[in-house]
Amino acid sequence: MTSVDAFDLKILSALQDDGRLTNQELAELAGLSASQCSRRRMRLEEERVIAGYHADLSSEALGFGVIAFIQVGLATHSPDNSKRFRALVGRIDEIQEAYSLTGDADYVLKAVLRDLKGLSNLVNDVLMPHQSVAHVRSSIVLDRLKESSRLPLKELKAG
Amino acid sequence: MTSVDAFDLKILSALQDDGRLTNQELAELAGLSASQCSRRRMRLEEERVIAGYHADLSSEALGFGVIAFIQVGLATHSPDNSKRFRALVGRIDEIQEAYSLTGDADYVLKAVLRDLKGLSNLVNDVLMPHQSVAHVRSSIVLDRLKESSRLPLKELKAG
DNA sequence: GTCCCGTTTGCACGCTCCTTGCGCGCCCAA
DNA sequence: TTGGGCGCGCAAGGAGCGTGCAAACGGGAC
Numbered sequence: 079m080t081s082v083d084a085f086d087l088k089i090l091s092a093l094q095d096d097g098r099l100t101n102q103e104l105a106e107l108a109g110l111s112a113s114q115c116s117r118r119r120m121r122l123e124e125e126r127v128i129a130g131y132h133a134d135l136s137s138e139a140l141g142f143g144v145i146a147f148i149q150v151g152l153a154t155h156s157p158d159n160s161k162r163f164r165a166l167v168g169r170i171d172e173i174q175e176a177y178s179l180t181g182d183a184d185y186v187l188k189a190v191l192r193d194l195k196g197l198s199n200l201v202n203d204v205l206m207p208h209q210s211v212a213h214v215r216s217s218i219v220l221d222r223l224k225e226s227s228r229l230p231l232k233e234l235k236a237g
Numbered sequence: 238m239t240s241v242d243a244f245d246l247k248i249l250s251a252l253q254d255d256g257r258l259t260n261q262e263l264a265e266l267a268g269l270s271a272s273q274c275s276r277r278r279m280r281l282e283e284e285r286v287i288a289g290y291h292a293d294l295s296s297e298a299l300g301f302g303v304i305a306f307i308q309v310g311l312a313t314h315s316p317d318n319s320k321r322f323r324a325l326v327g328r329i330d331e332i333q334e335a336y337s338l339t340g341d342a343d344y345v346l347k348a349v350l351r352d353l354k355g356l357s358n359l360v361n362d363v364l365m366p367h368q369s370v371a372h373v374r375s376s377i378v379l380d381r382l383k384e385s386s387r388l389p390l391k392e393l394k395a396g
Numbered sequence: 397g398t399c400c401c402g403t404t405t406g407c408a409c410g411c412t413c414c415t416t417g418c419g420c421g422c423c424c425a426a
Numbered sequence: 427t428t429g430g431g432c433g434c435g436c437a438a439g440g441a442g443c444g445t446g447c448a449a450a451c452g453g454g455a456c
Binding site: 130171 | 252
Binding site for chain 2: 404405408
């Protein structure tokens, strides 16, 4: 069973802020010994509470100037069509996130691109012509107020 | 100057897939020696091409069952009001991402919550009553096709 | 072609860090 | 009170890290 106590929460919280933390640094933050942190960390990885570790790269430094949200409506809602669309989305590296939502649009995609030409290419040459897709509407990100993937672990201590 | 060559790209690509890679593992993947990988990695961290390392936690395992996109319109577009709203967004841990977009809504937020009660609380008790906010429309994520924050580095090799 | 200089590389070494075995203390049930 | 199970810290062996150093590479100047 996956039970997570207060020590685990401290470890998880610290690691989602800095995934390269040493077990000894972790130990200080959590109030445990390094060896125990190592054991707990390994258990959390084993149980897939920690799904992985990733370097966070600077999109600016690497020349990705455009983030866009793309709302996509499918041509039909058949399982086959849906499957085709999912395969397409999975294949395109520029698409970081893809969700189906309640509300108007069938799907919302978040894409990262070098420039507007890249977005145009994605929308007009890849998404639009695909047989599964009926209509596409894209919005460009003007300003990024906040971007992370941290879970609000503080909520768990209380509840 | 921030120049990134093919070796750096291999290193960056490997590290955004697995941020815990050893310099020796990196060395094998990139075709370099471990010490050289260490040096390059340190340079990339120094130049903030690598912005950080983060553990990727399982929202399912930790009981976060609801992801929502929230479209927010501000009451006025004065600099003061915008500033207040940004401060609010920065303060709320449940909001992972926040952008201002072209198109209808002023802002789009992505929030992670334990359940619909959490969403209701965020929308009705936190966002709606805030003086900077005029109207709020939320969409709940039904299915997550894809979720990562990997940059499409492959594009850089060619261009 | 040749020389020179700056850059990048691989190797070696000292140091830190990781992980596993071990023994101890705590808690709960009998 | 006693016994078993669990979680802890400590210590040691082994792996990994980063710096110093010398060699190889590459590009200009002549």
